[in-house]
Amino acid sequence: MVLFKKEFTTFNDFYPENSPSYKESESYMVVQCAGCEQPSFLLRTIGTQFATEDEEIGHFDENFPDRYYDTDFPLLSEEEQLRLPTLLRNLYGEVEAAFESESNILAGVGLRMLVEGICLERKIAGKNLLEKIKNLHSANLLSANEVPILDKLRQIGNFSAHSIKGFSTKDLQYALEIINHVLKTIYILPLINKRLKI
Numbered sequence: 001m002v003l004f005k006k007e008f009t010t011f012n013d014f015y016p017e018n019s020p021s022y023k024e025s026e027s028y029m030v031v032q033c034a035g036c037e038q039p040s041f042l043l044r045t046i047g048t049q050f051a052t053e054d055e056e057i058g059h060f061d062e063n064f065p066d067r068y069y070d071t072d073f074p075l076l077s078e079e080e081q082l083r084l085p086t087l088l089r090n091l092y093g094e095v096e097a098a099f100e101s102e103s104n105i106l107a108g109v110g111l112r113m114l115v116e117g118i119c120l121e122r123k124i125a126g127k128n129l130l131e132k133i134k135n136l137h138s139a140n141l142l143s144a145n146e147v148p149i150l151d152k153l154r155q156i157g158n159f160s161a162h163s164i165k166g167f168s169t170k171d172l173q174y175a176l177e178i179i180n181h182v183l184k185t186i187y188i189l190p191l192i193n194k195r196l197k198i
Helices: 078-082 086-100 104-121 129-138 146-163 169-195
Strands: 002-012 021-032 039-050 054-064
Touching: 078 086, 078 169, 086 104, 086 169, 104 129, 104 146, 104 169, 129 146, 146 169
Parallel strands: none
Antiparallel strands: 002 021, 021 039, 039 054
16 A cells, blocks of 8 residues: 655656657655555656557566565475475475465465365365364364364465455464464374484
8 A cells, every 4th residue: 555655757868769768767655555454665767669540568576675685484394394295395485475475365265275284185074164273173183271272273274255355464474373384293203202202
């Protein structure tokens, strides 16, 4: 969301006669993330050639601060991700990309898909995802206390998909910790346990 915008345009006259003219506009904006509501500064530069009509030939965005690198998400390490089945490893990579690009709606839907992916990979039956989550407990893959916690991811995904609204980055970080815990419990810790020679 743009909170403030100021635009400046410059014209370049170094083109030869009968060549298209060129202008460059710079838009200085204070913007606010629709998910976490964090403000930042955005500089958008747009180059335009025009003869009889304007034609954009490219634009470049610079964001300050660059939150892509500043946000610290509790993601599984690369080594931990390699211990996941291929289906879940690929899906986790897409969810990670959604988090890092602050695509909060896609991140919310992706968390729900990871729950669905666990049920699919473990061949857990059920007429809907809530029933499948309960059946993860019946299959001794989740404790009774973990069932309502994991169900929150189902609700986050449903809300994100049906309302087309993203949760805050902070809430999604908590949700990411939940799915990480479940993935570690079902897939990663059993592998580590097998390697312990006691």
